[in-house]
Amino acid sequence: MTLLSDLLDYSQVNRFAYDTETISLKKTVDDIMFLLGCSDGFSCDVTDFNLVILRHAFEIVLRNLITNSIKHHSSEKGRITIEYERTPNEHLLHISDDGPGIPDNLQDKALEMFATLRPRDQVEGSGMGLAMVKKIVEHHGGRLEIEKGRTTGTCIIIHWPFNT
Numbered sequence: 810m811t812l813l814s815d816l817l818d819y820s821q822v823n824r825f826a827y828d829t830e831t832i833s834l835k836k837t838v839d840d841i842m843f844l845l846g847c848s849d850g851f852s853c854d855v856t857d858f859n860l861v862i863l864r865h866a867f868e869i870v871l872r873n874l875i876t877n878s879i880k881h882h883s884s885e886k887g888r889i890t891i892e893y894e895r896t897p898n899e900h901l902l903h904i905s906d907d908g909p910g911i912p913d914n915l916q917d918k919a920l921e922m923f924a925t926l927r928p929r930d931q932v933e934g935s936g937m938g939l940a941m942v943k944k945i946v947e948h949h950g951g952r953l954e955i956e957k958g959r960t961t962g963t964c965i966i967i968h969w970p971f972n973t
Contacts, residue, residue, distance in 0.1 A: 827863040829972075834858045834893055841872050851879050855891040860900055862969065866945050871904075873938045874965055878906035881963075898970060899951070905964035916955040939965075 835857040842853050853875065860867075871891075878889045892903040911919050920939050946953045946967055956964035 827865045829861055830864040831859055831861050832864050832867070834860055834891070837864075837868060838871060838875070838891060841868070841875055845872075845876065845879065847879065850886045851882075851889065852887075853889040853891065856893040858893045858895070860893070861971075862900060863949060866949060867969070870942050870945055870967065873942045874904045877938050878904070878908060878963070882906065882908035884908075900967070900969040900971070902967040902969070903956075903964055904967070905956075905959075905962055907962045910959055910961055910963045911955060913957050916957065919955065920953070 835855050838853055838855045842851070847853070875889060879887070887907050889904070889906045892905075894901040920943050942965075943953045946969065950970045952968040954966040954968075956966060
C-alpha cells in the first residue's frame with residue numbers, strides 16, 4: 810500500500826501549482842518532528858530563518874529528508890542538522906545527520922526510484938523518498954546533491970531558486 814501511495818504522489822508532483830508563502834524554517838521543522846513523533850531519541854538543530862518559498866512543496870521535501878534520516882539511522886537516537894543560507898539567487902540548505910551515511914559509490918543509486926540500500930525486510934519503505942525529493946526540487950528549478958566524502962552521516966544539499 811505504501812508503494813502505491815508513493816507512486817501516486819510521485820506521478821502528481823508536476824500537476825500542482827503551489828503558492829509562495831513566508832514560513833519560519835524552525836517552526837516548519839519543529840512541526841514535522843512533532844508529527845513524526847520524534848519527541849524521544851531524535852533531535853533537529855535548525856537555523857531559524859523566514860523563507861519566502863513554495864510552502865507545500867518545500868514541506869514535502871523536508872518531511873521526506875527528515876523521515877529518511879530517522880528511518881535509516883543505525884541507532885534509536887540521533888541528531889539532524891539543517892543549516893540555511895540565503896545566497897543571491899537561491900535558498901541553500903544543508904540537511905545532515907549523524908547516521909551511517911550513504912557510501913559514495915551508492916549515492917547516485919539512492920536517488921533512483923525504488924532504490925533502497927538495505928533489504929526491505931530490514932527497513933520499511935518504498936524506495937521513493939529521495940527520488941520524490943529530487944523530482945520536486947528539480948521541478949521547481951532547483952538542484953539536489955549528496956555531499957561526497959563524508960566519513961559519517963549523510964548531508965543532502967538543496968539549491969532552491971527564488972521566485973519559483
